[in-house]
Amino acid sequence: MTSKVYFAPFRAKKSSESLVNMVNRLFEKAGFDECISENDLTAIKVHFGESGNTTFLSPVYVKQVVDSVKKAGGNPFVTDANTLYFGSRSNAVDHLNTATQHGWLPGVIGAPVIIADGLIGRDSVEVEVNLNHFKKVTLASACVNANSLMVVSHFKCHMVGGIGGAIKNLGMGFGTRAGKQQMHSDLNPKVDPEICIGCGKCAKWCPKEAITITDGKAYIDPETCYGCGECLITCVPKAIKIQWDSSAQSLQEKMVEYCMGAIKGKEGKVGYMSFVMNVTPHCDCVGWSDAPIVPDIGILASKDPIALDQACADMVNQEKVNPNSRIVEGVKKGLDNIRAANDLDWTYQLEYGEKIGLGSRKYDLISI
Numbered sequence: 001m002t003s004k005v006y007f008a009p010f011r012a013k014k015s016s017e018s019l020v021n022m023v024n025r026l027f028e029k030a031g032f033d034e035c036i037s038e039n040d041l042t043a044i045k046v047h048f049g050e051s052g053n054t055t056f057l058s059p060v061y062v063k064q065v066v067d068s069v070k071k072a073g074g075n076p077f078v079t080d081a082n083t084l085y086f087g088s089r090s091n092a093v094d095h096l097n098t099a100t101q102h103g104w105l106p107g108v109i110g111a112p113v114i115i116a117d118g119l120i121g122r123d124s125v126e127v128e129v130n131l132n133h134f135k136k137v138t139l140a141s142a143c144v145n146a147n148s149l150m151v152v153s154h155f156k157c158h159m160v161g162g163i164g165g166a167i168k169n170l171g172m173g174f175g176t177r178a179g180k181q182q183m184h185s186d187l188n189p190k191v192d193p194e195i196c197i198g199c200g201k202c203a204k205w206c207p208k209e210a211i212t213i214t215d216g217k218a219y220i221d222p223e224t225c226y227g228c229g230e231c232l233i234t235c236v237p238k239a240i241k242i243q244w245d246s247s248a249q250s251l252q253e254k255m256v257e258y259c260m261g262a263i264k265g266k267e268g269k270v271g272y273m274s275f276v277m278n279v280t281p282h283c284d285c286v287g288w289s290d291a292p293i294v295p296d297i298g299i300l301a302s303k304d305p306i307a308l309d310q311a312c313a314d315m316v317n318q319e320k321v322n323p324n325s326r327i328v329e330g331v332k333k334g335l336d337n338i339r340a341a342n343d344l345d346w347t348y349q350l351e352y353g354e355k356i357g358l359g360s361r362k363y364d365l366i367s368i
């Protein structure tokens, strides 16, 4: 199977068409209007950017997606789920404050902003997938309950997934805290006794009563803990640590399985658009932005997330390296541009996604 990927370059060439207008044209060309039925609640999945980050996708582009969804008859909202780690987006209040500071306002984007898994990340729905890593995945309720999805991603490198594109935005992004914990680790969180002050907050909060306080220190019983990750955000001194142990391959495969859950029941109702610009070595989850590794390339759209991520990665790898970026040495050693950013094999997710039927790595690139 060969999928279609539509491409609008960041070059004005002979036309003086604005970039934002290209978003609407791509939406039409990719047939995304066919994904949306009258009055659909359409979730537009974005990443609002961690506080301090400056290279997250501009809301100005997403406004165009919102307008196109409305024109197609949908009722759009712009959304993301809370993070696993303690940061500026780990509950809905902090998350909305961060989004506001980054310009994600209804007056700018033309649609409400909704935190997909609720105030403290507990608004979740389990979806049966019966795959190799997971029988069920735990997704943000707004993802599952939406009638259609537009996955709008900033394509860049990623320190654990290799690439941060459509698969990462959808699969990792719509996992709840419990889901993100399961994707990141096969182990449960651990308490650092050097930091724990024995306040007991985590023990009161834990839904499984897996935490006991002994000799003034918390202890997590690994047999009882089911890895929801909720204790992480209750501990003010940050004594509870995520065991970041999943291998790159396992994490990438798990993200793909979460994607399968996120689109289940939405056949023909999902579109993917990725912006290959500000291709930083790290994700927008970090509160800084290193220099982009290549020049800005363009906007790509497809109904196939595997083909889309493959096409974006191919374009980044075909570009000249930014001589001021950190990847120069890696490229000299023979790594591809993306791999040079974090020395991670980013292809597992595409191979696995193709194997389990999420999409195809073969694509026809159609320039508009």
Ligand code: SF4
Binding pocket: 191, 195, 196, 197, 198, 199, 200, 201, 202, 203, 213, 217, 218, 234, 235, 236, 237, 238, 239, 240
């Ligand atoms: S909330 Fe943190 S500091 Fe308090 S008992 Fe639990 S691990 Fe220790």
Ligand code: SF4
Binding pocket: 188, 189, 205, 206, 207, 208, 209, 210, 211, 220, 224, 225, 226, 227, 228, 229, 230, 231, 232
């Ligand atoms: S991860 Fe969840 S179940 Fe495990 S100790 Fe923390 S709150 Fe309890």
